[in-house]
Amino acid sequence: MYFVKKCSECGSESLFINREKGEIICRDCGLVVEDKMVEFGQEWREFEGDGGGGEESRRRTGAPMTYTQFDQGLGTEVGQKADLFQLGAKDRNKFFRLRKWQYRISTAIERNLKLALAELKRVSSYLKLPKMVEEEAAMIYTQAVQRGLVRGRSMESVVSGALYAACRRHEVPRTLDELSEASSIEKKEIGRTYRFVTRELGITILPSNPADYIARFASSLKLQPDTQSKAVEILEEAQHAELTSGRGPTGIAAAALYVAALMHGEKRTQREVADVAGVTEVTIRNRYKELLDKLKLDKELKKQKKKKGR
DNA sequence: AAGACGAAAGTGGTTGA
C-alpha cells in the first residue's frame, strides 16, 4: 500500500486521510481517493444506519446487482438466506447472522465493483476518455458503492454518473447525450444519479466551460484551427457580456462556432452544428441572435460578405 | 429545393412558497 503525497488534481499537499473510509481528501480542491486503501471492514454498519429511508421493509443489501437487464438483484438472494435463519434459534443465530451479512456485503461490494469497473472501462474506451478521467470515475464509483449510494439505482447509471462527473472535473466534458449513447442509460437518469452522487460525496464541480466543447465540436465539423480560436474568442466576449450564465454550455459553444465559421468563410449549416453539439437549430439561432445583438459581430459578418462578393 | 428564421405549444428541471 502506498500513500499519495500530493493532490492529483491541484497539487496541494494539504491532505486529510480518513483510514476508516479509505479516503484521502484534499482540503483545497475537494476529493481525491486512493483506491488502494479500500477497506471493506465495517461497511455493513453504513447500511444499517441509513437504511430507514422509507423503502420496502424487506431488507435489501447493497446495490441492486443488476447484471445486464435481468433483475438478478442481490436483494432476492439475501432474502432467501434470511428465510433460512428464521428456522433456527434467534439468539444463537444473531452473531452468525451479523457475521454472515458482513461477509456477504463485503463480497457483494467486491463483486459489484468488479462488474462495475468492467462496465466503466467499456464506456470509457467507447468515448475514448483519457486514463485520468477513467481512474477518477473509478474512484468516485468506489466511494459511491462504499457509502451505499448505489441502492435503488442501477449499477450502470451510477457508473455513467461517475464518468460524467470525472469528465467535468478534468475539463474534458462529454455531453449527457454522448454518455447516454455509450452506456444506453437514459439521459435524465444519468443526470439524476450524477447530481445525487456528487452531492452525497461532496464533490465540487465547476460549471462546465463552453470553451471546453469547442475543440471537439470543431474537429467533428472539420473546421480550421483559426476558426476554432475565433470561436473561443467570441466565447470569451460572450462571457464578459454575461450571455453565458444560465444557458446550456453546449448551445453557446455551438453558436460561437457557427458564427466563427461564418466569419471565416467556412460555412456550416445550423443543422450540422446542431447535430454535433447535441442541441437543436432553434437553440443555436437564439444564442446566435444574442451574440449578434450584444457583441456587435454583425459588422464583421458584413465585412465577410463583402469579401465574398468581390 | 434547401437552408434560415421565427412563432407557438410542449417538456423536464429548478426554485421558492
Added chain:
DNA sequence: TCAACAACTTTCGTCTT
C-alpha cells in the same frame, strides 16, 4: 409538496438563397 418559471425542444409556416 406543488406551482411558477426559464431554458430548451418540437413542430410548422414563411422567407431567402
